[in-house]
Amino acid sequence: MFSNLHTHTDYSLHDGYAKIPDLVSRAKELGYPALAITDHGTVTGLIDFYEECKKQGIKPILGCEFYYTNEITVKEAPTYHLLILAKDNDGYKNMMKMDTYAHEHFYRKPRIGIEALKQYHEGLICTTACIAGPLSASEPESLYNNLLEIFGDDLYVEIQPHDFQEQIEYNEKWKDYFPSSKTIVTLDSHYIDKEDIQAHKLWLGLGDDSQYYASDDYYLRSEDEVLDWFKKYGIDAKSYIDNVQEIVDKCNVEIEFGGQHYPVFCDDPATYVKQKCNEGFKALGISKYPNKDKYIKQVRHEFKILSDLGYLNYFCIIDDMIRHCREVGIPTGLGRGSVVGSLTAYLMGITKLDPIKYNLVFERFANPERVTPADIDTDVSTPRRGDVIEYVKEKYGEVYQVRTISYVQDKSAVQRAAQAINGKHYLDLISEYKKTDSYKKKAEENERLADHDAFIACRNKELIKPVEYTKMSKNINIVEDMPEKTSLQKRWKALAMKFRGHIISYGCHASAVLVSPEDVCNWTAIEKQGDNMVVCHDFHQLEAQGLLKLDILGLETLDIIEQTKHRAGIDIDVAKIPVDDKTTAAMLRKGDTTGCFQIESNVMTNIIIRMNVKNVEDMSAVVALGRPGPLDSGMAETFLRRRNHQEPTVYDIPELEPILRDTEGVILYQEQIMQIAQKICGYSLGEADNLRRIIGRKVVDEMKPAVDDMISRGVKNGYTEAQMKRLTDNIITFASYGFNRGHSAAYGMTAWVTAYLKAHYPAAFMASLLDSNCKDKPKLASYILEAMHMGIKILPPQLSHYNCYSDYDEEGAYIILGLNCIAGVGNTQIPKDSPEDFKTFLEANINMNKTVLSNLVKAGVFKGNRDEMLQYIVWAKDKRKSK
Secondary structure, three states: OOOOOOEOOOOOOOOOOOOHHHHHHHHHHOOOOEEEEOOEOOOOOHHHHHHHHHHHOOEEEEEEEEEEOOOOOOOOOOOEEEEEEEOOHHHHHHHHHHHHHHHHOOEOEOEEOHHHHHHHOOOEEEEOOOOOOHHHOOOHHHHHHHHHHHHHHHEEEEEOOOOOHHHHHHHHHHHHHOOOOOEEEOOOEOOOOHHHHHHHHHHOOOOOOOOOOOOOOOOOOOHHHHHHHHHHOOOOOHHHHHHHHHHHHHOOOOOOOOOOOOOOOOOOHHHHHHHHHHHHHHHOOHHHOOOHHHHHHHHHHHHHHHHHHOOHHHHHHHHHHHHHHHHHOOOEOOOOHHHHHOHHHHHHOOOOOOOOOOOOOHHHOOOOOOOOOOOOEEEEOOOOHHHHHHHHHHHHOEEEEEEEEEEOOHHHHHHHHHHHHHHHHHHHHHHHHHOOHHHHHHHHHHHHHHHHHHHHHHHHOOOOOHHHHHHEOOOOOOHHHOOOOOHHHHHHHHHHHHHOOOEEEEEEEEEEEEEEOOOHHHOOOEEEEOOEEEEOOOHHHHHHOOOEEEEEEEOHHHHHHHHHHHHHOOOOOHHHOOOOOHHHHHHHHOOOOOOOOOOOOHHHHHHHHHHOOOOHHHHHHHHHHOOHHHHHHOHHHHHHHHHOOOOOOOOOOHHHHHHHHHHOOOOOEHHHHHHHHHHHHOOOHHHHHHHHHHHHHOEHHHHHHHHHHHHHHHHHOOOOHHHHHHHHHHHHHHHOOOEOHHHHHHHHHHHHHHHHHHHHOHHHHHHHHHHHOOOOHHHHHHHHHHHHHOOOEEEOOOOOOOOOOOEEOOOOOEEEOOHHHOOOOOOOOOOOOOOOOHHHHHHHOOOOOHHHHHHHHHOOOOOOOHHHHHHHHHHHHHHHHHO
16 A cells, blocks of 8 residues: 655745644545655654654654765765655664754755765665655766665665656656666655645745746645556556555654653662751751641652652752752752742752742642643853753753744734735735734734743743644634635635644744753754754653753843842842831832832832732732733732722632632632632642643633533532532633742742842842843833932943943942943953043054944043044044054
């Protein structure tokens, strides 16, 4: 039976058009027992493809169409296509290594040479690809013989049924060169079926009449269609299809998921974690707490779960990284994400907030029923993030950044389709549509959803792939409401619907790094992404294979806090500052939030004022409330009205009051959904976390059974069906916007710390803030105005204060701006001990860039008339040129 072994998907950027789920479905419809994908110069799509084939019951053949050159050291040497397929798991690993080699030898394209084929051929099948393959080379016999020597019985010659003269001639002449070769038939598929021909051309920006592809038949076809095509030219291709089946039988890759392939911190992580927890118990003074038994019970509970899940070694690695940061003076955050709910992490010093004090839920982070790996995200100093990654690399093995994949969403599908069919006048189409009320409403709703999905991706690691959004009840589709009054508009809408969900580009994850003690090519390949080399699969796929992904994020606020402490000469643990400091609260209630972490916007400031913020608990709620979801849904307004006694807080079920009391009866935090499910319905916290996840995602085919089960279990516990229906409706309304309480507590505390420093050490804080934003001119100007509003005088940079960073007097009366606040002036731009007199300075630095000299004058570094000095610079430069 026929199976296509030469297939491109939209992972072949700017070339392939087929989406993998649709591609596999079509192959199954055509009766293929197997299907291969062979994207150009990348293996990024292989895991997606493998999983989809397994899901639909078709055999996956994993391959890649490489760019081969006879002269790998010559950049301009011609390249030819060469198809490689993996026979077994060793072959799959070798294909990862070959792809990595290709990207290490990247020049315009990732390239391999004969040495790569010799080195990595074990477990691989080689075919001669399309007419752009090596048999089109000037000396095809020599190259074929080299390939035959390397691959032996695993070398095949491809012929293809595509309707253009060059291909037809190619199909005939190969026999003359290689009469004894094994031949296979493949389709150089770039889209799924004939209805996609025009969409494919327009997707690539080629236009309706483009002849870039020599024929219009680059789609999947049945075995009969393939045989009939060859029969037209007198070729009986049945034996060639038998050879295809021979390859299918040879290929049996099984990608392994699960397990843990983490670096090992020590031989006995359990003992190490216990020791660190005991040390933390004493150092934090918990042994003297009246409720210390609660802490002991909780840490034992966590330890068992972490041990059963195999997370103890993971905790040791994170602890080691944080410890190293402390030892070398790299600032780290108070905590980030759901791990803040772990008492174990707090006792070990991974996080700095007491989860019991803040009523956090450990099971939001880790539980036996959780379907995705738990993550510990770490905030570190922005300029020293590279130092942290380097430490991890030196101690634990290979470290690489992780690829991201971007998909076409509704708005970009609309624009791209308009541009494809209307050329230079595409803006006219879009402008007409954007004027409609329907578009405006949908666009606004999609903005809210974008914020929500970004929140999910960054905070919870539950990113929903855009290709799934036809199943999402929460998705608001701009495309569906496009106008269809004219034939052009109808065509535009149809094309936008086709474009939606396709892969548009690759990127580099801002924080995720893969850490492996072994060769990463056992699981993935390293590919060139801009100036970086990244692992080519996204972090979901890497984690599913049991690899360690660390999220190490640069947070400039940590540097501002550290610089403020240094400038003010204070040595305080910011996690221990007064959480109800009256001076800080009074400053915030006046709306004085400029420069404070995450709360300086008008929206956040308004919430703080209306809420009458008094402490860190209030600040945690502010961080959770001040997002588009809670604001646009009315949740924030309800919360604030109840807080100010403008409307009553009524509990339909009295047992909800202890859970929702702190949030005015509003479900603000994800953990509250879990606590409600546990209290009202008898769920374990692990079950409750899965319920929260399902309802928050709003995947239709998952949500209804979950809600029905919750209602049923609540009724069994004595509540009425009407009560449970109202409760689940309320949960569904707010679940999408619920915030992680642990993250909110940590970032609320961070916001409070910055406000505390601003209130108590204003000049030191503002000087640090100015330095941190010295290259962001709008922010720099805003913070200069804020400092002046606070009564702090701002003085221009001074050469006598040779310091690239801002300085201030001990009384806090003024701040001298650092030289780094001047555009074009770097940390080493100005020589030390430079003369303050303008002409003397200019004579000594006449070779300095004219723009830098002018900016020094404009910034007020020199005394005198600025216009005259600027003219003098021009005169002096011209004079020097004339010599």
